[in-house]
Amino acid sequence: MKNKTTEYNHTKIEKKWQKFWEKNKSFVAKEDSKKKKFYGLIEFPYPSGDGLHIGHVRSNTAMDIICRKRRMEGYNVLYPIGWDAFGLPTENSAIKTGVHPTVLTKKNTNVFRKQLKSIGFSFDWTREVNTSDPKYYKWTQWIFLQFFKKGLAYKKRMLINWCPKCKIGLANEEVVDGKCERCGAPVEKREKEQWMLAITKYADRLEKDLEGVNYLEKIKTQQKNWIGKSQGSELWFNIANSEEKIIVFTTRPDTFYGVTYVVLAPEHQLINQLKSQITNFTEVEKYIKDAKNKSEIERTSETKEKTGVELKGVIVKHPITKEIIPVYVSDYVLGHYGTGAVMAVPAHDDRDYAFAKKYNLPIIEVISGGDISKQAYIEDGIMINSGKFDGRKNTEIVKEITEYAGGKMVTTYKLRDWIFSRQHYWGEPIPVVNCEKCGLVALSLKDLPLKLPMVKKYQPTDNGESPLALITKWVNTKCPNCGGKAKRETDTMPNWAGSSWYYLRYTDSKNNKEFADMDKLKYWTPVDWYNGGMEHVTLHLLYSRFWHKFLFDEKLVPTDEPYLKRTAHGFILGEDGEKMSKSRGNVINPDEVVKNLGADSLRIYEMFMGPFDQAITWSTDNIIGSRRFIERVWKLQEKVVSNYSDSENVILLLNQTIKKVTDDIENMNFNTAISGMMILTNSLESQEKISKKTYLDFIKILSPFAPHMCEEIWQIFGNKKTIVLESWPKFDETKLISSKAKIVVQVNGKVRTTIEVQVDSTQDIVEKEALKNEAVVKWIDNKKIVKRIFIKNKIINFVVA
RNA sequence: GCCGGGAUGGCGGAAUUGGUAGACGCAAUAGACUCAAAAUCUAUCGAUCGCAAGGUCAUGAGGGUUCGAUUCCCUCUUCCGGCACCA
DSSP states (O other): OOOOOOOOOHHHHHHHHHHHHHHTTTTOOOTTOOSOEEEEEEOOOOOOTTOOOHHHHHHHHHHHHHHHHHHHTTOEEEOEEEEOOOSHHHHHHHHHHOOOHHHHHHHHHHHHHHHHHTTTOOOEEEEEEETTSHHHHHHHHHHHHHHHHTTOEEEEEEEEEEETTTTEEEOGGGEETTEETTTOOBOEEEEEEEEEEOGGGGHHHHHHGGGGSEEOHHHHHHHHHHHTOEEEEEEEEEBTTSSOEEEEEESOGGGGGGOOEEEEOTTOTHHHHTTTTOTTHHHHHHHHHHHHHSOHHHHHHSOOOOOOEEOTTOOEEOTTTOOEEOEEEOTTSOTTSTTSEEEEOGGGOHHHHHHHHHHTOOOOOOBOSSOTTTSOOOSOOBBOSSGGGTTSBGGGSHHHHHHHTTOEEEEEOSOOOEEOOBOOSSSOBOOEEEETTTEEEEOOGGGOSOOOOOOSOOOOOTTSOOGGGGOHHHHEEEOTTTOOEEEEOOOBOOTTTGGGSHHHHGGGTTOSSSSSOHHHHHHHOSBSEEEEEGGGTTTHHHHHHHHHHHHHHTTSSSOSOSBSEEEEEOOEEOTTSSBOOTTTTOOOOHHHHHHHTOHHHHHHHHHHSSOTTSOEEOOTTTHHHHHHHHHHHHHGGGGEESSOOOOHHHHHHHHHHHHHHHHHHHTTOHHHHHHHHHHHHHHHHTSSOEEHHHHHHHHHHHTTTSHHHHHHHHHHTTOOSOGGGSOOOOOOGGGSSOSEEEEEEEETTEEEEEEEEETTOOHHHHHHHHHTOHHHHHHHTTOOEEEEEEETTTEEEEEEO
8 A cells, every 4th residue: 555655856846846837827817817816915025136035035935825825716816026126235236346237136136036936936927027127117207207297296405314325315214213224324414405205195095094904903003103193273373563473283272371482493484584573683593503403313312401592572472361472493393393383381291391491481280180390291181270261171172272262273294295316326217307498397208218327437426416417418408398408307216116106017017008007907906915024114105005096096096005905024033033134144045945955845934933923033953844844744645545534533633724724824824824734744644544635635735835845746646737726625614523522620720630522512411421530529529519610612610619 | 201012841932702831843852773873763851749640830020800811900020113302
C-alpha cells in the first residue's frame, strides 16, 4: 500500500509551477467573465535599490491567500501589481552614481519583478503600471489639470516647511515632530509660492463618508483625528474707531461671560490693518518677526511657556458686559486654524489660565464646580456670573448664548490644503505654463505627457528652486493660448500624486485615450479589499480618497469611494527587535530563504509567525518549523488510499479544519489557520491510511498558503487542471460535531476530572455519570451539594457547603 | 496632556456572549537510528511539594463581582501606536 514518494525538491517544484502559471495565464484577469468580480489590492512597492523586503512578502502573501481563496470560491479576481517609482531615494542615488533615475528605476523594477515572481504571488502581470512611465504620468498630469480647471489646484505664496537636507518643501503631513519625515533633519520655515490642492473643500465628505466604508476602526479614527472636525461658534468683538472686528472661533461659547482678553495669531492680517491705532507697534512687529523665525521644532518643543504682546491702543468691548478687554498677539494661537483669533477665558481653559497668570489678567469664573484659584476648570457645570444664564447647565445653553452674543454656529477642520509642489527632478512635471499675457495656462491633452527633460545634473538647489529651473531651453516656451512668451512651471508633483489613482489605472493600464475606460471602471471598481501599512493612513489613503471623490464629482469614476474595505499589516522587525535598516545591518533578504527553504516555507512562516496586524520580530531559526510542516504534508502522500473510509474522528477534524481555515482567512487570522492545519497534519500522520478525498481537500485549503507544493501534489494525484480554479471545499455542518462530548467536572469551581458522554446529554445523565467518578466523590466527601451549574456539552459544577 | 491597543512558559504566540490557561511552532533535555554528526522518529518540557497517586500556586500589580475570571468592573505600573498650544 505504501506509495513511494519522491523527495520534496522545492526549487524544482516552485520553478515548474511559476512557469506553468505564466504560460497558462492563470492569473490574468478578464472583464468578460460572468463571474462575480473581486478586486484585491496591496500598496504597490517603491522599487528601491535595496530590493524586495520581507515586509513586502508578508502583506503580499496575505492578499495573495485571500485572492487565491476567492478564485476557488468562484470569483473573477483582479490582483494587480506595479511600481510607485517616483521618489527621493532614486533621485539621491542618481546624484551619487551619475546614473539616470530612469535607468535606476528600470534596474530596480527588474530585480523586484524577479523576486516577486520567485515567491509565487498570483499577480496579473499584464496590467503592471509604473508611475514614472510617461504613458502613466500623462494621466496623472491630466487629472491635475482637471483640478486646475475647477480651481482646486491653485498657487499660493506662503510659509512652507522646508527640509534643508533634502532641499525640498514638505506637506504638513510629511513633518513629524518638527522634523522631515524622510531624513529627520529639523524643518525650517520658508516663504515660497506653492501649488496647492484644495483638499479642505472635501473635508466634510472625507469625514462623513467614513461611515459607509469597512475600514478598521483605528484607521477611521486616525483619519477622523487628522481631518479634525470640530463644532463650535463664531463670535465677534467690535473694535472702537474701526470698521474691522475680531472674529473668534470657540467650542465653548458657554464661557463667553468669562472672556477677559482676546488673542490674535502673529500671522493675523488685522494687526497690520490696525497699525495706526497700535501705540507700541515696534514692539508688536518685533514679536511677530521672532515668532516667524522660530522653526517648527522650536515652536513645539519649547517648554510651552506662553509669550505675547498687548496691542496697546486697540480698544475692544465685551459685546454683552461692555467691559473693555485688552487684545494680545501671541504665538500660542495658530494662524491657520479657526479664524486665527481666540477669545481667552482663563477660568476655563488651561492655556488661557497660564497666559493670564503670567500677564496678570483677570480670571472670571462663569461655571461652578472647580477651584479657579488653583487651576482652570474645564469640566461642565452650572453657570454663574453670566447674567440671564445663571443657574443653568452650561451644556444646554450653547446655541442660545451664541445667538444672544450675535454669533453663529460653525464647523471647523484641522485639515489644511495639500502642498503639492516639490522642488525636485524625479517627479511629474506640473503641466502648466506661465504666460506673460494670459497668466497660468494649462497644457492641452495633446501636449501631454509633458515629459521630464533629460539632464545630467539633478541636484536640488539651495535657493529652493527645482533643478528643472536651470534648463532654460525647457523652461522657455510658448503659451498654448496666445503663442506668446511663456515659462514652464518647474516644480514637480509629490510622490503621492501617482499613487492617488493607480488602482484605477489597473483596470485599463494600456489605455492611451483615457486614464481608464468607464466600462472597465464600472466592472472592477471599487476595490473590494485594500491592505496596506498604518503609516499611509493619513497620507496616501486620505489623498487617494480625495482624488477619487473629485473624479466622481467630475463623473469620471462610477463610485464615490475607492476602497470598500481597508485593513493594515504589522511591520516585521529585525532579529534584534529593531526596525530593519541597512545601517543596523539587520536586514533579511527573502532570496536567501527562497533558495534554501523555498517560497512555500517562507510564505507559511510569514503567515504563521504571529498576528498579521501586529509588529513582530523576525526569527530565522523559526522558519524551520514551517519547512518541517510542509515536508510532513508532502510525506502524507504515502498514506493515501483511493477507496478508504476515514474514521469518524478524521472526518470530524477535517471538517473543523476546513471551517477554521475558511473563517480565519476572512479575519486575517492566518497564524491560527496554519496551526489548525498543523493539528490536522499531526492527526493524519497518526493514521494508518487516509482517503484520497480527505488528503486532497486538505491540499485545497492549504493551496493559497503553499501554492507550489499543492499544485504538485494535485497533479501527482492525476488531476490535469490547475488547483487554482478548483472549488473551495465546503465543510459539512452535520460533521462538525462529535457524537461524544467531553464534560469538565468541577467541585466548587475547581476542575477535578473530565468525563465523556453522548453529545447533548441532559443534566440528569451528566450528574449521574459524574457522581460515579471517584475523583469527584472524593471532593464532595459527603458534604451537602447546595448548587449545581450545568452547561450542555461543557461543564458540570457541584457547589458543596 | 488627550485618544487607541497591549502585558500569558526560555522564545513567537493560542484560548474571551466568563466554563479544562499555555493550542501550534521554535529552543531545550533524554532516548532510538548512525562509526559519528546532521536529518528523522519517540518521550519530556509553567513553577512548586510529593516515591507516586495527587495537591498547591500561576495570564503585569492590587482589589471587586461570580459556583467559576486571561476574559467583566475599579485603582495602579509599564510598553507600543496616533494626535498634540486645534481654542
